[in-house]
Amino acid sequence: MKIAVTTEKDVICGHFGHAKNFTVFTVAGGEIISKYELNPEGNHCSSMPEFIKENDIDVVITAGMGQGAVDSLKEKGIKSFSGAEGNPEEAVQKYIDGRLGDAGANCIGHAFEHENEDGKVCKH
Incomplete structure (x- = not known):
């Protein structure tokens, strides 16, 4: 299984549709066995779900996501979780353990900004 997390400077950040980077974790037998960085190569809101599908990703974890992305990923058989930080x-690991919460479609625009638990400003 592959799990892609939107990241910026090693923390979960960003709006899924405008992600500048994904850290992709490969999970087998309930353990993380590898990770690598994936650049979305100019993809954005409307093309990002197809980009995720083309890269054989099963789950997306992010800070912010709109309803269109939630629906499009679901149509492609990809699970999504928003509201994550840190x-x-x-x-x-929380996802693997069944403890990861989901805020659902928590972005209605692209101007949301907050400070995450590490004190870094996160825009999405």
Whole structure:
């Protein structure tokens, strides 16, 4: 299984449709076995779900996501979780353990900004 997390400077951040980077974790047998960085290569809101599908990703974890992205990923058989903050590896482990919450479609625009638990400003 592959889990992609929107990341910026090693923390979960951003609006899914405008992600500048994904950290992709490969999970097998309930453990993280590898990770790598994936650049979305100019994809954005409308093309990002197809980009995720083309990269064989099963789950997306992010801070912010709109309803269109939630629906499009679901149509492609990809699970999505929004509202995540902090360490990407910890979020993936929570998903593996069945403890990761989901805020659903928590972005209605692209001007939302907040400070995450690490004190860094996160825009999405």
